[in-house]
Amino acid sequence: MTGFYIDAITALILFAVGLYGVTSKSDFLRIFFSLEMLLNAVILLLASGAYHFGLTRDLAIAYVIIVIATLEAAAGVLIFILTNRITGEIIPDHLDKVVEDE
Numbered sequence: 001m002t003g004f005y006i007d008a009i010t011a012l013i014l015f016a017v018g019l020y021g022v023t024s025k026s027d028f029l030r031i032f033f034s035l036e037m038l039l040n041a042v043i044l045l046l047a048s049g050a051y052h053f054g055l056t057r058d059l060a061i062a063y064v065i066i067v068i069a070t071l072e073a074a075a076g077v078l079i080f081i082l083t084n085r086i087t088g089e090i091i092p093d094h095l096d097k098v099v100e101d102e
Contacts, residue, residue, distance in 0.1 A: 007048035
């Protein structure tokens with residue numbers, strides 16, 4: 001029972017840090033990784049809850065979601081690198097000017 005509370009508190013802290021990162025940063029990469037932290041906090045809470053209540057069959061779904069989130073992070077970093085090469089900017093507020101120029 002104590003393990004579930006530790007996992008829940010860890011997920012809550014991870015979610016709070018991710019929420020702070022999303023609302024306070026203007027850098028694309030930091031916002032993206034903060035969104036990943038939000039997603040991983042929810043996955044951690046759901047997986048630890050499933051394990052605590054004995055629903056170990058459903059943990060495979062959590063593993064699939066983790067793999068999809070990893071692929072999403074790789075695609076996001078690739079988009080960031082390509083955007084940085086094309087524009088030289090990493091602040092999303094300035095990307096609309098590049099689209100208008102083309």
